[in-house]
Amino acid sequence: MKYNVTITIGLKEGMLNPEARAIQHALANLGFPTEDLSTARLFRITLDAPHAAAAKREAGQMCERLLANPVIHHYTIEVE
Amino acid sequence: MRFAVVQFGGSNCDRDTYHVLADVCGVDTDLVWYKDGLARPYDAVVLPGGFSYGDYLRAGAIAARTPIMAELIRHAKSGGLVLGICNGAQIGSEAGLVPGTFTLNAYPKFISRHVHLRVENATSPFTAFYREGEVIRVPIAHKEGRYVAPGEVLARLNREGRVAFRFCDEQGNVTPESNPNGSAENITGVLSEAGNVLAMMPHPERASESALGSEDGVKIFNSMMAYIEEHGRRRAMH
DSSP, rough: OEEEEEEEEOOOOTOHHHHHHHHHHHHHHTOOOSSOOOOEEEEEEEEOOOHHHHHHHHHHHIIIIIOOOTTTTTHHHEEH | OEEEEEEOBBOOSHHHHHHHIIIIIIOEEEEEEGOOOOOOSSEEEEEBBBBBGOOSSSEEEEEEGHHHHHHHHHHHHHTTTEETTTHHHHHHHHSSSSSSEEOOOOOOOOOEEEEEEEEESSSSSSTTSSTTTTTEEEEEEEHHHHSOHHHHHHHHHHHHHOEEEEEOTTTOOOOOOGOOOOOOGGEEEEETTTHHHHHEEEEESSBGGGGGTTTTHHHHHHHHHHHHHHHOOOOOOO
């Protein structure tokens, strides 16, 4: 069966995010003060799997082996 | 004695590194295209700087998962020397050859300039030609070079003498002002547990000839050659 998997990878809590800090600063300059801002990377993947749990497991392995770096990242996986 | 310099698509310091090894240091060196693998035994393998795979995903992440890296990991496990410079350091950390990771600079722009480094470990195969505490001048050129590792890893690196270099000022003081990219504890050179892998962001190959303003970097390559000469040649087995 085909599954659409969405993987979101962000920095772990407390990790310095220079990109987010620069964006937050730029938004403030435009008159949009924000209390907090973080960035994340989103991957949309379509894959074949026997069931949703298997699709999620496969996506988890993708994160562990390539998409995320466990030193700095956490990730979430949604399967449709 | 034979060195290899691995070329990935997007490597751009491969020929500089080859030139220093072959022409300045006079060691037999092969440029090895990553798809060709390590086809013969090598005493040392250098992962050069550049932008392998366009820095897609994370700098070094994709190159770290190419088949030649499995051969390189075997080479390292059998005691062979591995030096990762800049993008090579990012590839080495992504491949798990050293702990931690090199990520986006604290101020997120590309920095290309000479910096001062304090030699923290002068007994490794890469640094034996330096004195402990010696201050050297070597260029950096990166946007993703901020060293990050969990606190317990940093503690272990310190305890085991596995920090090779820290950013410092001209007098050798390790200060926040002398830390160009926000690296944890100013660390920019990390040794593997066995000490035979060094991942470093600065470019010693760009500081190996007087015409380039500094010869401080060439001692790394000379240290490696002396180590191999002294300890016998540990050829990678395939």
